[in-house]
Amino acid sequence: MTNIRLGLVGLGKIARDQHLPAIAATEGIDLVAVASRNATAEDVNNYPDLAAMLGGEPDLDAVVLCQPPQARYDAARTALAAGKHVFLEKPPGATVSEAQALVALASQRGKTLFASWHSRYAAAVPTAKAWVAAHALERVTIDWKEDVRHWHPGQDWIWEPGGFGVFDPGINALSILTEIIGVPVRLIDAELETPSNRQAPIAARLSMETAGGVPIAAEFDFRQTGPQTWDIAIDRAAGTLVLSNGGNEATIDGVAQDIGREAEYPGLYRRFVDLIRTCESDVDLAPLQIVADAFLRGRSMATDPFLD
Numbered sequence: 001m002t003n004i005r006l007g008l009v010g011l012g013k014i015a016r017d018q019h020l021p022a023i024a025a026t027e028g029i030d031l032v033a034v035a036s037r038n039a040t041a042e043d044v045n046n047y048p049d050l051a052a053m054l055g056g057e058p059d060l061d062a063v064v065l066c067q068p069p070q071a072r073y074d075a076a077r078t079a080l081a082a083g084k085h086v087f088l089e090k091p092p093g094a095t096v097s098e099a100q101a102l103v104a105l106a107s108q109r110g111k112t113l114f115a116s117w118h119s120r121y122a123a124a125v126p127t128a129k130a131w132v133a134a135h136a137l138e139r140v141t142i143d144w145k146e147d148v149r150h151w152h153p154g155q156d157w158i159w160e161p162g163g164f165g166v167f168d169p170g171i172n173a174l175s176i177l178t179e180i181i182g183v184p185v186r187l188i189d190a191e192l193e194t195p196s197n198r199q200a201p202i203a204a205r206l207s208m209e210t211a212g213g214v215p216i217a218a219e220f221d222f223r224q225t226g227p228q229t230w231d232i233a234i235d236r237a238a239g240t241l242v243l244s245n246g247g248n249e250a251t252i253d254g255v256a257q258d259i260g261r262e263a264e265y266p267g268l269y270r271r272f273v274d275l276i277r278t279c280e281s282d283v284d285l286a287p288l289q290i291v292a293d294a295f296l297r298g299r300s301m302a303t304d305p306f307l308d
Contacts, residue, residue: 003029004030004276005061008064009075011038011040022269029272032044033057034046034053035053050075054078063087068158077101077102080106092283102283107281113283121263122176122262123248123263124248124259128243139214140216165222167220174286177232185208185210187208196302206220
């Protein structure tokens, strides 16, 4: 079977750190072109933007979009209209309605659209999902705290409308939550702390519950230095499962579980290849909807200016 010819748009930190190695390690796909305003990749054709790449590479089968979310809708529409399958970095759009419109367009064009929640492919997520399915839960607590200066240095887009602020990492936790919990999750309340000189929150606290009434509390913070915290604790009457390291480690009642090695982005690309081969799409908007609800229901509080 002929390999899928792939073009990548947006050669930033996440593309270099995760996408390029994962593409190289995935059978069935070949990276043939990159479009970026400020960077170039080795051993492929390079273009300044998506339009130039589509014009110069008419035989491309698929496009991976790694730009900031504010630019993703127009780029995805352009790629789908050109007859390409589309892989969306998370989040799949700056708004829920944008993502829904892309789902409809992909269906009309008969093309694959993949909303790639990479944290759902963390090594311990299947273990947690099976554990949750077998037990009655009492509560879920999420602590997702990291240093924005380390992970997004000088990236002003993350503080602009549609850039998500602390929800850029926080949505990773929500993607794991909605994958493992097995029932719909409702946002009840939210507090959003926004720097006085920025448009997007630097910290957030969410109160949620499952359809069955299990309480869920989440705290996100972009100001943590030193060791980073990406933990989800799931309590039942007789014990606790803790996912840590972004879902790549797990303990049950304090006992470390054997869950294999981290391989999130290779898992995403294997899924993308399978979707294209079977002419299917995979676009779950539940994590994005919770974030949208937090902005709708959240109480906004000004906090100290953020200077990068």
